[in-house]
Amino acid sequence: MPPLVRVALALTLCAASAFATTGDAASTWKERLDPIGAADWSPRYAAHLLERAGFGASPAEVRRFAAMEPNTAVRRLVRFETVEQELPDFVPSGIWKRGMDPFPASRAEAVRQGYENGESMGVKVDPDNERPLQPIVDRFFYLLRANVLEARRFSQWWAQRMLVSERPLQEKIALFWHGHFATSDAKVRDYRKLRLQLELFHEHGLGNFRDLLLGITKDPAMLVYLDNGENLKGHPNENFGREVLEMFSMGVGHYTEDDIREASRAFTGWTQYKLKFVVREEHHDDGTKTVLGKTGNWDGEQVIDIILEQEATPRFIARKLYEYFVREDPSEGLVGELAETLRESEYDIGALMERILLSKDFYAEESLGSQIKSPVQLAVSTYRKLEQKRLPTIPDFNVLTSSLGQMLLHPPNVAGWSGGRSWITGASLLQRADLSRQILFPQVEDFRDPDRQLPGIYRRVAERLEQGMNITEATSSGSSSFSQLAGKSEDYNTRYGGYIGYVMAWDVVKKIERKPAAIDVGGLLDAEKAWTADAAVDALTQRFLSVALPEDRRETMVRFARSVGLVEAPMLGAAQRWGSDNEEALRELLHLLLSLPEYQLG
Numbered sequence: 001m002p003p004l005v006r007v008a009l010a011l012t013l014c015a016a017s018a019f020a021t022t023g024d025a026a027s028t029w030k031e032r033l034d035p036i037g038a039a040d041w042s043p044r045y046a047a048h049l050l051e052r053a054g055f056g057a058s059p060a061e062v063r064r065f066a067a068m069e070p071n072t073a074v075r076r077l078v079r080f081e082t083v084e085q086e087l088p089d090f091v092p093s094g095i096w097k098r099g100m101d102p103f104p105a106s107r108a109e110a111v112r113q114g115y116e117n118g119e120s121m122g123v124k125v126d127p128d129n130e131r132p133l134q135p136i137v138d139r140f141f142y143l144l145r146a147n148v149l150e151a152r153r154f155s156q157w158w159a160q161r162m163l164v165s166e167r168p169l170q171e172k173i174a175l176f177w178h179g180h181f182a183t184s185d186a187k188v189r190d191y192r193k194l195r196l197q198l199e200l201f202h203e204h205g206l207g208n209f210r211d212l213l214l215g216i217t218k219d220p221a222m223l224v225y226l227d228n229g230e231n232l233k234g235h236p237n238e239n240f241g242r243e244v245l246e247m248f249s250m251g252v253g254h255y256t257e258d259d260i261r262e263a264s265r266a267f268t269g270w271t272q273y274k275l276k277f278v279v280r281e282e283h284h285d286d287g288t289k290t291v292l293g294k295t296g297n298w299d300g301e302q303v304i305d306i307i308l309e310q311e312a313t314p315r316f317i318a319r320k321l322y323e324y325f326v327r328e329d330p331s332e333g334l335v336g337e338l339a340e341t342l343r344e345s346e347y348d349i350g351a352l353m354e355r356i357l358l359s360k361d362f363y364a365e366e367s368l369g370s371q372i373k374s375p376v377q378l379a380v381s382t383y384r385k386l387e388q389k390r391l392p393t394i395p396d397f398n399v400l401t402s403s404l405g406q407m408l409l410h411p412p413n414v415a416g417w418s419g420g421r422s423w424i425t426g427a428s429l430l431q432r433a434d435l436s437r438q439i440l441f442p443q444v445e446d447f448r449d450p451d452r453q454l455p456g457i458y459r460r461v462a463e464r465l466e467q468g469m470n471i472t473e474a475t476s477s478g479s480s481s482f483s484q485l486a487g488k489s490e491d492y493n494t495r496y497g498g499y500i501g502y503v504m505a506w507d508v509v510k511k512i513e514r515k516p517a518a519i520d521v522g523g524l525l526d527a528e529k530a531w532t533a534d535a536a537v538d539a540l541t542q543r544f545l546s547v548a549l550p551e552d553r554r555e556t557m558v559r560f561a562r563s564v565g566l567v568e569a570p571m572l573g574a575a576q577r578w579g580s581d582n583e584e585a586l587r588e589l590l591h592l593l594l595s596l597p598e599y600q601l602g
Contacts, residue, residue: 029364031334036360041070045363051546051602052325052371053077053357054168056381059528059543074357078206078350080167087165090157090195093510095146098122101274103143103189110140111492131471133492141501142508144189149451149509151191152398155408156512158198160391162380169353174201175376176324178408179416181216181248183225185409192275193221194409209317209347213249214304220272226414229271233285236264243414245307254312255292262289267300308347314339318352325353326362327370328420334361369547369601372423375404377602378432382439382594383517385544387524392517394447395438404431424600436594440587442516449514452506458499471496521586522578531576532568533561536586540593547598557592564588 036045046066050057054077057065065073076083099122104110113120114136123139125132162171178201185194197219204212216222223229223240231237241264245255269284270277289298294306307313318338322330330338338352345351356362373381379400383391391397398407405428406417454462464474475495521540525531530539537557541549549557566585578586593599 027365029360030366031331032360032364033334033337033355034360035358036070036363038069040360040363042066044368045070046073048363048368048546049073049077049357050168051381052172052362054172055162055377056384056602058385058387071358074354077167077169078354078357080170080206083166085166087161090154091510092192093146093150093153093508095143095150095505095508096192097139100139100143104140107137107140107494107497110136131490131492134497137492137494137497138500138504141497142504143501145501145505146509147185147189147191149505151185151194151409152451153510153512154191154195156391156393156397158408159376159380159397162376163383163391164389170202170205173205173349173353174198176321177201177205177212179411179419180320181219181222182411182414182416183219183221184411188221188224190221190224191409193219193224193272196275197221206350206353207348209342209349210304210308212349213244213308214301216248217244217267217300217304218270218277220275220277223270223272223277228267231264231268231270232283233265233268236261236268236285238264240264240267240270244303247414249307249316250310250312251316254310254316258290259292262291262298263303265289266291266298266303270300311339314342314347317349318342321349321352322356324419325356327367369545369598371602372420372600373602374417374419374423375401375406375435376408378404378600379435379439381602382436382544386439386517386519388517388519390515390518392439392442393512393514394442394444394516396450399450400435400438404428404435429597429600432600433591433595436599437591439517440519440591440594444516447514449512451509451512454499454502457495458502461495461499475499519587520583521590522580522583525586526577529576531578533558533566536566536589537561537593540590544590544593545596545598546602549596549598557589560592561585561589 043062043066046068047057047062050062050065053074068076099119104113104120110120111133114125114133118125120136121139121143123135126135129135158171162168162175165171178198181197181201183194183197185191188194197216200212200215200219204215217240226240226243227237228240231240238260242260244267245260245263246252265285265287266289269280269282271280271283272278284299286297288295291298291303292306292310296302298306315335318341319330319335322335322338338356341355342348342352361367379397401407402410405423411417461474465471471493475493477495524543525536525539528535528539528543530536537554541554541557564585566582566589
């Protein structure tokens with residue numbers, strides 16, 4: 001059956017009930033924060049916990065957590081320090097060369113430095129070159145290209161951690177803070193700073209919120225992203241102060257414009273040099289400031305403490321965490337109770353998460369299967385439920401998720417990803433079905449490494465150079481105004497620099513080994529002793545879906561399994577198993593299941 005026909009069938013099956021929830025949880029559990037008891041604990045609730053506090057789990061892992069007491073299961077996830085694991089650290093390619101840091105803000109700035117100083121980014125002007133500033137322009141574009149590639153390597157390394165970590169909540173909370181304290185490498189242009197920020201989230205993501213908030217205000221990536229290097233005494237830049245109040249701690253409506261201006265003054269002089277936080281005392285405003293009703297000679301750290309004293313702050317953070325891990329639109333009363341937990345624990349995020357994840361409300365019928373998975377969660381959870389131990393690189397993970405609207409290290413703006421229903425449109429539902437098809441039926445022979453492709457304009461430059469043209473001829477654009485830097489009198493050629501930047505980057509950045517997933521659907525079903533079409537549908541549904549399929553749709557799935565040639569597993573002596581002849585049909589069945597709107601829910 002062609003993919004689009006299969007998707008259309010899935011949409012027809014589920015159009016009437018897309019995004020509906022079903023469940024056997026007590027209907028009276030909604031908004032009850034008293035903990036779930038051992039008598040109520042079940043595999044279904046264990047699977048829900050692992051879906052929300054991580055990226056889903058295999059049936060075996062679900063059974064392991066279901067065998068624990070609920071408070072033991074939750075504590076194992078929240079207080080993950082007791083869980084031993086060894087994950088390989090990221091191995092840098094070494095793209096940053098001596099003298100390149102701090103990196104110029106633009107190509108024009110790099111050239112200006114070359115004119116004024118005779119060198120830039122550790123590269124000297126070459127007077128013997130007919131284009132003496134060409135080495136500087138080449139170096140500038142090299143680092144732009146190399147940093148993009150290295151950031152993609154780093155984001156795949158992080159996704160690998162999400163896939164195999166024995167501490168899934170450490171990764172899930174880091175993903176939450178990555179959206180809350182949104183910082184994009186598209187502006188920072190230094191993956192190393194984003195790496196330091198992720199280390200902050202890994203270390204303090206479930207720790208004390210004061211440490212986390214103070215850490216992010218001193219974070220080099222955030223200081224670059226919000227332009228605090230331009231926040232100077234006498235000329236305050238309010239961008240940083242506004243976001244600290246509005247997006248990071250208190251939410252809209254709990255401060256005034258005067259509070260923003262005064263808080264911004266407190267952060268004057270806070271900046272970064274290379275990978276370090278520094279305070280430029282000569283740029284710091286040490287005058288009296290009034291912030292949120294308190295007057296004094298405040299600096300940024302003292303403003304953080306004033307913010308934490310406000311009633312709005314624990315409510316804002318508690319609401320954000322609840323909506324990310326449980327469901328949208330909690331009542332004000334529930335938010336108030338959770339805020340009190342945060343206050344009483346002196347902003348211990350782990351204590352708040354323990355209460356949320358143990359609460360009956362978390363397991364209420366309204367909470368089960370009620371969230372739309374983000375693209376990253378969708379991809380990682382699919383691989384995790386397929387029991388992959390290595391993140392597949394065919395298809396490319398970054399391309400896979402960015403096509404659905406989410407790319408690690410690249411939130412769209414300071415507000416992060418909107419989430420929720422914004423993830424789903426008519427078009428994106430079809431794209432999500434295509435995601436599962438790419439995973440289950442990777443096109444290895446047709447795969448082209450996206451990290452090793454020249455954009456069209458530079459492919460033409462490469463072709464012309466191979467034909468023996470000189471740089472001026474190869475980069476000429478005819479009537480186009482794109483490159484007017486042609487001729488032997490030019491000091492540099494921008495288009496050539498853009499091209500050679502890719503070539504130089506490819507020589508330095510470690511190449512990602514490209515492999516598809518090692519998928520064995522028959523083996524997964526053999527492990528569950530699911531050896532008939534009916535049993536296969538039930539086992540795959542239980543493994544992959546967070547909501548139940550109505551009986552009529554289940555029967556349609558069984559008929560579909562047989563229509564694509566699925567032959568029930570033969571008896572082989574005393575054993576029974578699915579043979580390799582059935583693997584493609586089993587993948588077709590699984591693809592239909594993963595194309596359902598229900599699979600978008602977690």
